[in-house]
Amino acid sequence: MGGVTPGSRFRGMGDLKLVGRQIYYEQLNFWLNPIGAIFTVGFSVVFLILVGSSAGHQRSSAIGGGLIITYYVPGFIAYGVMAACFNMLTINLVVRREMGLLKRLRLSPLPTWAMLMSVSASALIISAAQVVLVLLIGRFGYDVPFPHNIAAFVVALVVGAISFTCVGLGMSTLIPNQEAGAPVTSIVFFVLLFLSGLWFPISSSSGLAKFSSYFPVRHLILSVYDTSIVQKGVSSWPWHDILVMAIWGVGGALVASRRWSWAPRQARRGHSRSLASSGMMGGRRLG
Amino acid sequence: MPAVSVEHLAKTYEGVDAVKDVTFEVNEGEVFALLGPNGAGKTTTIEILEGFRKRDGGRVEVLGYDPADAATSRRLRERIGVVLQELAVEPFLSVRQALTRNAGYYPNPRSVDEVLQLVGLSEKADDRVKSLSGGQQRRLDLGLGIVGNPDLLFLDEPTTGFDPSARRGAWDVVRALTGGGTTVLLTTHYMDEAEALADRVAVINAGRIVAEGTPESLGGRDVGESSIRFRLPDADGNPPIPIPATVSTNGIYEIKTDKEIEVLATLTNWALREKVNVVGLTVERLTLEDVYLRLTGYEPDTDPDASSVWIGSS
Numbered sequence: 001m002g003g004v005t006p007g008s009r010f011r012g013m014g015d016l017k018l019v020g021r022q023i024y025y026e027q028l029n030f031w032l033n034p035i036g037a038i039f040t041v042g043f044s045v046v047f048l049i050l051v052g053s054s055a056g057h058q059r060s061s062a063i064g065g066g067l068i069i070t071y072y073v074p075g076f077i078a079y080g081v082m083a084a085c086f087n088m089l090t091i092n093l094v095v096r097r098e099m100g101l102l103k104r105l106r107l108s109p110l111p112t113w114a115m116l117m118s119v120s121a122s123a124l125i126i127s128a129a130q131v132v133l134v135l136l137i138g139r140f141g142y143d144v145p146f147p148h149n150i151a152a153f154v155v156a157l158v159v160g161a162i163s164f165t166c167v168g169l170g171m172s173t174l175i176p177n178q179e180a181g182a183p184v185t186s187i188v189f190f191v192l193l194f195l196s197g198l199w200f201p202i203s204s205s206s207g208l209a210k211f212s213s214y215f216p217v218r219h220l221i222l223s224v225y226d227t228s229i230v231q232k233g234v235s236s237w238p239w240h241d242i243l244v245m246a247i248w249g250v251g252g253a254l255v256a257s258r259r260w261s262w263a264p265r266q267a268r269r270g271h272s273r274s275l276a277s278s279g280m281m282g283g284r285r286l287g
Numbered sequence: 288m289p290a291v292s293v294e295h296l297a298k299t300y301e302g303v304d305a306v307k308d309v310t311f312e313v314n315e316g317e318v319f320a321l322l323g324p325n326g327a328g329k330t331t332t333i334e335i336l337e338g339f340r341k342r343d344g345g346r347v348e349v350l351g352y353d354p355a356d357a358a359t360s361r362r363l364r365e366r367i368g369v370v371l372q373e374l375a376v377e378p379f380l381s382v383r384q385a386l387t388r389n390a391g392y393y394p395n396p397r398s399v400d401e402v403l404q405l406v407g408l409s410e411k412a413d414d415r416v417k418s419l420s421g422g423q424q425r426r427l428d429l430g431l432g433i434v435g436n437p438d439l440l441f442l443d444e445p446t447t448g449f450d451p452s453a454r455r456g457a458w459d460v461v462r463a464l465t466g467g468g469t470t471v472l473l474t475t476h477y478m479d480e481a482e483a484l485a486d487r488v489a490v491i492n493a494g495r496i497v498a499e500g501t502p503e504s505l506g507g508r509d510v511g512e513s514s515i516r517f518r519l520p521d522a523d524g525n526p527p528i529p530i531p532a533t534v535s536t537n538g539i540y541e542i543k544t545d546k547e548i549e550v551l552a553t554l555t556n557w558a559l560r561e562k563v564n565v566v567g568l569t570v571e572r573l574t575l576e577d578v579y580l581r582l583t584g585y586e587p588d589t590d591p592d593a594s595s596v597w598i599g600s601s
Contacts, residue, residue: 025380029380
């Protein structure tokens with residue numbers, strides 16, 4: 001199969017260095033693109049400050065009468081992780097596939113696992129940077145305490161980040177062309193954020209909450225909130241939320257492994273056009 | 288041992304035969320060109336050799352490896368270089384960063400400065416990829432193909448879209464590489480490119496190799512008939528030409544013959560004797576393009592304006 005093949009088997013220290021270098025260039029590529037960096041990292045910070053300044057002092061019955069800013073800080077931590085691991089990653093992979101970058105990588109000696117590992121690790125690094133940034137702004141800007149169960153907070157974020165990375169890998173295979181990459185992904189992302197209560201807390205007994213609990217977005221927001229803020233009668237280990245995210249992650253990974261294509265889905269010119277557009281050039285599969 | 292050996296290669300996409308029966312060999316250090324029209328199977332063949340696609344039939348060996356064998360695919364990819372038809376470089380990296388990163392994938396890469404010099408991008412080394420012109424990006428593509436110091440380089444239509452001077456530059460790079468012993472397998476539409484670079488060419492049409500040989504001998508070019516062309520100053524007042532010739536409406540006479548020395552002697556003797564001023568006399572063998580068009584089944588349209596008439600004595 002085309003994925004982690006014996007021929008591309010781990011070669012020890014040399015390969016660790018290879019992945020390290022690849023992560024470095026992934027980071028370089030991200031931070032050298034100011035618009036991409038601002039939209040991914042800057043959004044969570046700007047939103048937090050805007051929403052926090054305008055409505056942060058209000059209280060909400062949906063979170064037991066708590067200060068609404070104590071909801072927004074965990075919420076934008078979750079947002080930052082999803083923005084990097086799902087939104088940015090999906091768009092990035094579609095663009096790279098359609099540009100022919102994935103094909104070029106496939107023809108280089110860089111093993112598939114090393115490519116996927118460095119792309120995912122890079123998204124995790126960007127997520128972690130945002131988590132720290134939002135935590136610090138919350139703590140020193142709005143007096144929101146640091147998470148009360150740090151271990152559960154980290155577990156929820158790590159599972160969430162890996163799951164959203166897998167969903168992003170899967171999502172990228174469902175988008176047929178470069179032009180659709182950003183709009184489709186962003187619309188799905190922002191509609192789910194809205195329904196899942198990022199902009200305003202929603203009561204868990206409402207119909208909206210029940211509907212959005214089928215998707216992983218609400219579970220990441222809730223699991224970060226539950227591990228951050230002490231609430232009566234609520235466990236600080238949100239196992240249910242973590243489980244739902246993990247199931248979505250496995251689903252995303254399965255879709256990715258079945259539908260993965262190294263070749264552009266939409267050939268732009270030349271003799272491969274007819275074959276490619278009729279889906280005959282699916283390329284080799286992962287997994 | 289040949290660098291590339293292909294026997295009875297076949298590939299089908301959902302019932303459509305993209306490659307039916309392709310057999311050829313590329314020797315070490317040789318430049319081998321695959322010529323063929325769009326859809327003939329060139330790219331499919333090359334992608335199978337690169338290990339990007341799996342074949343449905345036949346035997347393939349590249350540098351001693353089966354490109355479909357996953358167990359050796361990484362070792363094979365460490366020894367080949369690929370230049371694709373697509374421009375595929377991250378736009379925000381600098382030229383040097385892109386080359387340095389890719390060099391790190393290979394066990395014995397070329398130095399980045401050497402590659403920059405070979406592809407003529409030394410001055411642009413610190414510029415972002417997105418600021419390069421289209422031609423410069425294609426040269427970077429070529430640089431990425433050779434930075435791993437490959438034993439075998441695949442060039443898929445390497446100069447499509449190049450202006451004439453950029454094409455000459457790319458040819459110089461390929462010649463410099465082959466001077467160092469690199470084997471090159473290239474596909475192209477351009478006959479002059481095949482003629483300028485290739486030691487041997489194969490013409491592929493509808494999934495089959497229809498001819499193979501040196502550019503000079505392909506399709507019997509070296510033994511076939513020549514075409515002798517000339518003009519005469521005054522269309523009406525000439526004495527009869529001693530050999531049957533065709534004349535086009537723009538006044539060019541043409542004689543096709545495989546005895547060009549005898550025909551030229553007769554013609555020039557006649558011109559001297561009759562004091563006829565023969566102008567623009569040329570002797571041409573079939574061009575590679577003529578042979579290619581014939582092999583790939585191209586039938587020239589009958590153009591009424593260019594109709595020819597037989598004249599002269601018999």
